[in-house]
Amino acid sequence: MNATKTLSTAWTGDILALIAGALVTLSLAPFDLWPFGIVSTAIIAWLMTDLAPGQAAKRGWFYGLGLFGSGTSWVYVSIHIHGSAPIPLAAFLTLLFTALLALLLSATFFIYSRWLRDKPTGRYLGFAAVLVLGEWFRSWFLTGFPWLLMGYSHLETPLMGWAPVGGIYTLSFITALTGAVIAAGLQQRQWQIAPITLVTLLWLSGAIISDHDWVSPTDKQPVKVALVQANIPQQVKWNASQYQPTLDLYQQLSAPLWATHDLVIWPEAAIPGFYYNARGFFDHISQLSTANGSSLITGIPTLQPATADTPYQYHSSIMGFGDGGGIYHKQRLVPFGEYVPLEGILRGLITFFDLPMSSFSPGPPNQRGITAGGLNLAPLICYEIVYPGLVAEWFPKADMIVTVSNDAWFGSSIGPLQHLQMAQMRALENGRYVLRSTSTGISAIIDQHGKIVVSGGQFTREVISGEARVFSGATPFAVYGSWPIVLLLLAICFCCVIIKPRRLYPS
Structure with missing residues (x-):
């Protein structure tokens, strides 16, 4: 034999x-x-x-x-x-x-x-x-x-x-x-x-x-970007006692950035609460950034009020403030982390089926993007960056990709590095810079060839600063998917x- x-x-x-x-x-x-x-x-x-x-x-x-x-x-x-x-x-x-x-x-x-x-x-x-x-x-x-x-x-x-x-x-x-x-x-x-x-x-x-070169640089000046990585441990992030210290920390880390950067990006669910609870805080931040000609993009949970046709809905969202604007609700949710399949059966059985912020609803398709300083940004939240077709839908209109994530769920495993590699591939496929802001790392600015321009560490509290160039045109993949x-x-x-x-x- x-x-x-x-x-x-x-x-x-x-x-x-x-x-x-x-x-x-x-x-x-x-x-x-x-x-x-x-x-x-x-x-x-x-x-x-x-x-x-x-x-x-x-x-x-x-x-x-x-x-x-x-x-x-x-x-x-x-x-x-x-x-x-x-x-x-x-x-x-x-x-x-x-x-x-x-x-x-x-x-x-x-x-x-x-x-x-x-x-x-x-x-x-x-x-x-x-x-x-x-x-x-x-x-x-x-x-x-x-x-x-x-x-x-x-x-x-x-x-x-x-x-x-x-x-x-x-x-x-x-x-x-x-x-x-x-x-x-x-x-x-x-x-x-x-x-x-x-x-x-x-x-x-x-x-x-x-x-x-499938895409061409525009005559716009490079964008000065700051990625704020607050490194708040996941175990305490959603504790009520951490709410005000979290607001203070992001304000402290961002204070020197408004006058020196065009775009400041906070990670997914940077603030451990809903937007309507933090409206006064964001009004103040918006005034600071507007006064300096800067924009803030941040991930934050939002609540959509009930209507005659639909009940109220929670969303994982990205919002723009200051010299930017717009809101985007995450479309591809992570099972058990953001919604619980078979919820009526599994809720309450173990803690894993009852995590904080695990009752989100997916956002609708064909949403408008986020704007910042005259740029059109393709917003992706965490897990969404791994979907090639979902990312390509934003092109050729989008000037850059902004993705916010909370990779603290992965711990010190290989997950965050795999996630970063997938973000690099999306930059290469679509010929655009990717601006990746995470809560605990690895935050990075990635160029149109998928190369990391600058990145931060993992489980470090820091601000990652760099420049991102604006490109026009579309790769064949961006057109046909x-x-x-x-x-x-x-x-x-x-x-x-x-x-x-x-x-x-x-x-």
């Missing part, structure tokens, strides 16, 4: 699949070992050889468990530290979360084994297409979880040139295709010219187009299904 056949049925193949899934996490921030992403796809492509659909589904589940078990370990921090769940319960809920997510990979590889693998080009084009369609499906199914996408590992490789053209899913596709071609060549001990040529051309063309690559992947799968293998001999 050869090695491939042994791995097809032995438990060692499942263990290798588990390890292969974890390699994707190592390819992403903060490890940034990008070749591991290709190695991961090569291993799982090899391990899927000759498996029946049911076996492929099981092995795909192990691959997903390795991916999400390693890459979303920060969920445990949120549940145990901030949700006050005992260690066994927090561990169980984290395992349950990752096990359920892994079912999506199980379905992906069932489809691959059942309908794609044994068709012409199915072992590489079909493999890559269905794997990335799985990523895309995960980005919107049940509000979406577009975390740990393979393409994020290529912010610093030749493939980065494809990001402004086709977005993150294009990078994921080339990653998966490269791994599948390597696996097929090693497995068959025979390298086919066509797939190798295709992969080589994709990498070379990525390097070439990475030098192309992910639809071109998604339609291409669907077409590949369709062709793999309908094209029958060639007969070598007449029947």
